Each structure stands twice: as structure tokens, then as C-alpha cells.
Amino acid sequence: MDPQSLNSVDEDLVAAYVDGDVTTEERQRVEAAMAASEQVAWEVNTLRQTVELLQDLPSVPLPRSFTLTEDQVADVLQERRALAKVNASPPSEIEAPPQSPWQRFLNFLNGGDLALRNAAALAAVLLLLVFVAETGLQRTQPGGNEQLSSGPAVPEGQVTAVGGSLSQQPDSGAGGQSAAEGGSEGAVADSNGEEDDDPQIGVMSIGDEGQQSASPEQEQAAAQPQPDSSSGAAATNQQQLSDNQGAEPADQPLVTVLRYARILLVLAVIVLWLLSRTRSRSRRA
């Protein structure tokens, strides 16, 4: 008889009932169907006895052992053992004693792609050389400025700013004291004070220098009439300026080049080092 003929009870419910795997409600439903229909009762009872027959089947004795030999899985075994060896190495690194911050910093610096890292190191060395050269040039620059401000030909000169140009007058007026009191080289440089310490003084233009070197006293002095020598002073200034212009350009282009080289090298060091780290990470990934 086909179990599909069970109209009032689903076949999966019958299976569960025969196995005793039903709720109270489901059991009552099946038993009600069995009570109402002889066919359903026959179906359920014969299925139950069939299950008993099946469960009575003896267990089958094992004919032999089915353990695997290495030959049966040699290829996979080899792969797994090789992989296990590779995976076994990281734990030894993990077990290493904790590193000090300085060691970690050194490791951080040493990391990355070797070629790019070496290039970055080379750029850093060049940067250092450029810096040293630039510093050396700057130390020599103040001497040049002294010539600019108070050349030896005018020992007691008065510096006057006129229309942004530099003027020195031999007369020792009131305003002349500030420059003349120094008496020595660098009198105007002293009056400029901070500007002289600026390492960029080497690239400063002459007009700028003249403007900055004119102190208030000097301006006052310039405002006073200079009856005897305005035209002579102008001529002297012209000569002095031409002298200075002749001395300055010799170092200025070199200093400019060094300054740009320094900027480029700083950028090169940063970019190369970052590239080195990036490439190293991408390789690891």
C-alpha cells in the first residue's frame, strides 16, 4: 500500500510517529487518524514492524583496517608537511623577547625595499654635504656684506638711504655716529643686527640691503643738508655700489643652487623612503 494514501496524516508525520519523535499533539493527531481509519492503522503498524526488522539487522563485522598508508596520499602529505614547516617558523619569531623602543625604531628604519632605502640614504648624505657647503658659504657672506656697508675706502662713512639706494657720506655728522662709532668693519652690519644673522642674507638684493641698513638716525642725517658734497657722495655711492655688485654675484648663484638642491634632496629622501616602505609592504601582501 502506498503511504501517499494517508489523507489525514502527512507521511513525514507518520515517519516521526513510528520513530517516537513527535509532540503530544502530533501523536494524538496520528492516533486519531488510526482510530478513524483501519487503513491508516494498518499503514502505521506495518511500517513500525518493518522498522523493527531493519533495526534487527546485525552490525557488519569490519573485514580489515582502513588506515591510510603514506603511499596512498603521498602528494598531499608532502604539500602539507612542507606548508607546516613554513608555518612553523613564524612562532619562533613571535617567541623572541620583546624589543626595546630603540630596537623597534632601528627595525622600522631598516625595513622596506633595500634598493630604494639605499637611494634614500644616498640622498640624505648628499643633503648633509649640501647643508655643510651652504653653511660654510653663509659664514663667508658677512664679510661681503661688510664691504657692502662700509668699505675700507670709507672708514668713517655715513650710510644714507636715498630712494632705496645706499649712500655713504664721508662727513661725520650726527647721524654718522652710529656707523662711525663702531669704526671697524661691520658697523652697518651691526646696525642691521638681525638681518645679518639671517642665513639668507647671501641672496638679498643690494637695494634691499640698502633699505634695511638705513637706521632712523641715518635717515635723519640724510634729511640734513649736506652742502659740500651731495654730488660727491652720490658719486662715491655709485662707485661703492658698483664694487659691491661686482663682489656679490660670485657667491649668490652658488648659494641659490645649494638652497634648491637642499629642498630637492629633502623631498627625495622622504619620497624614496616612503616608496621603499610601500614596496616592501606590497611584496609582503
Add this chain to the structure above:
Amino acid sequence: MDQDILIERSLQGDLEAFNQLVIEYQGLGYGVAYRLLDDPDSAADALQDSFIKAYRALDNYRGGNFKSWLMRIVVNTCYDHLRSRQRKRTESLDDMPVEEEYVAQLTDRSETPHEYAERQELQALIGSAITSLPEVLRTAIVLRDVEGYAYEEIAEITSAAVGTVKSRINRARGRVRDYLSKNAELLPSVYRHSLK
């Protein structure tokens, strides 16, 4: 040893660890294979293939019920053997392992030779009834009624819903009953009477 540790070690190339799993499950696997294929030699071949496949596929095991995972491999390998056998058509009733089982059962001295013969015939009949079923019904009834698996485990092994598993089990039982009723003279008297 914990099963998960054995699996982990197996994955690292420790064959002895995997063989401990084989020893643990070979009895269950052979029972299923034997009932599905109804032939000891085919069952042994299928089970050996299953363990080799399982070791190779161990990377794909994603946790959960290892027994169900392994039995799914056994069942699918048995299906392969069944199809291969159907193609070859080498099966014969003379190949039934009567003598082997007889040797295994001789220790039961309370049973007369006649009773033993009847029991053997009944077991052979039930085996034939199971073998007559389509693959999915055969698997369902073997796993549930012969090997005692839970519905959920059978659902996992056969990749079917629990409701489907119950339906298959019920249909398989009905077909076995119908098959046996055609040879009622071999059935126990209680069963024979209830069939009327």
C-alpha cells in the same frame, strides 16, 4: 585525543593523527557502505576511497559535525561505486557474502542450523529490499533504521531538509514493506500476520 586536534595535526601532514580518525569512524563507514552497496568487497573499496578523499579534502572541512562531513563523502563515494557497478553489471546473487557472515555468527550456539539459515535468508531478503530502492531512499532508510542516525544528521549528510528526509524515510519504509510482503514465507510470523 580531541577530534579537532587530530584534524589540525592531519592538516599539518601528520598521517597518524588522521588514521586515529579513520579507526574511530571506519566501523560506522563500513556499515553504511555495506548496506548501500550490499557487497563486502565493494563496500571495502568504497570506504578506502572515501578515507583517501576525506584526507585530500580535509582543507575544505569548515568545522561542525565531522562525522556527518565524513559520512557524506562515504555516501557519495558509494553512489559512484553503484553507478560504476550498474555500468559493468557484474553483480550476481552468488556473490552474496553468506559464508563470511556465517563464520561470524557461528559463536551463537543457541541457534539451530535451520534457524540460522532462516535468519540468513531473511537478512538477505531485507538487503535485497534495500538494494531495490532508489539511491536517495536507500540512503535515508540505511542511515535512519539500520545505522540509527538522527534526522538532522541525515539532512546534513544528504544536503536535504529535515522534512524531506522524513518523507524519504517513510516512503522507503513503505517500499521495503511492500517488497518483503511478496516473500512473506520468509518473514517472522508476527510480521506476516500484521501484513494481512
